[in-house]
Amino acid sequence: MFSGTAIAIDARTNGNKFTSAVTAYNTFGDGVTGRTQSGTGVRATAETGHALHTDGRLRFEQASGVATIPAGQTSISVFPLAFASLAANAFVLLTPRANLGGRDLSYQTNPGAKTFAILSSARSSPTKVAWLLVG
Numbered sequence: 645m646f647s648g649t650a651i652a653i654d655a656r657t658n659g660n661k662f663t664s665a666v667t668a669y670n671t672f673g674d675g676v677t678g679r680t681q682s683g684t685g686v687r688a689t690a691e692t693g694h695a696l697h698t699d700g701r702l703r704f705e706q707a708s709g710v711a712t713i714p715a716g717q718t719s720i721s722v723f724p725l726a727f728a729s730l731a732a733n734a735f736v737l738l739t740p741r742a743n744l745g746g747r748d749l750s751y752q753t754n755p756g757a758k759t760f761a762i763l764s765s766a767r768s769s770p771t772k773v774a775w776l777l778v779g
Contacts, residue, residue: 706724708775710774720762722759729755730759735777736760737778739773739774740774
């Protein structure tokens with residue numbers, strides 16, 4: 645399935661902004677799928693404009709979720725990537741699902757263990773925190 649190095653599709657247009665070089669449509673399932681054993685499954689590049697434009701929600705499998713810091717605790721460890729490494733320069737976007745009342749919220753990555761910890765001051769009740777791993 646992953647043999648050869650040839651380009652499977654090379655599509656070009658005359659630059660008309662209303663013309664797509666490649667269009668994929670599917671009533672059900674994926675319109676476009678990119679897969680690789682090692683490397684980047686899909687790469688989008690734009691010299692000007694947007695490299696990725698969506699009309700709909702985005703879904704980030706194994707790179708986002710909601711963690712709960714238990715009552716009385718100051719952190720929770722998150723194991724986001726079942727099969728990939730955690731880059732040393734990765735960062736985590738955090739959004740508390742409750743009012744923290746001026747308390748701190750931060751993260752600390754541990755690339756060797758493929759984890760990160762969400763850190764906060766002790767809470768009197770469980771606190772849900774949405775996270776998105778980037779990088």
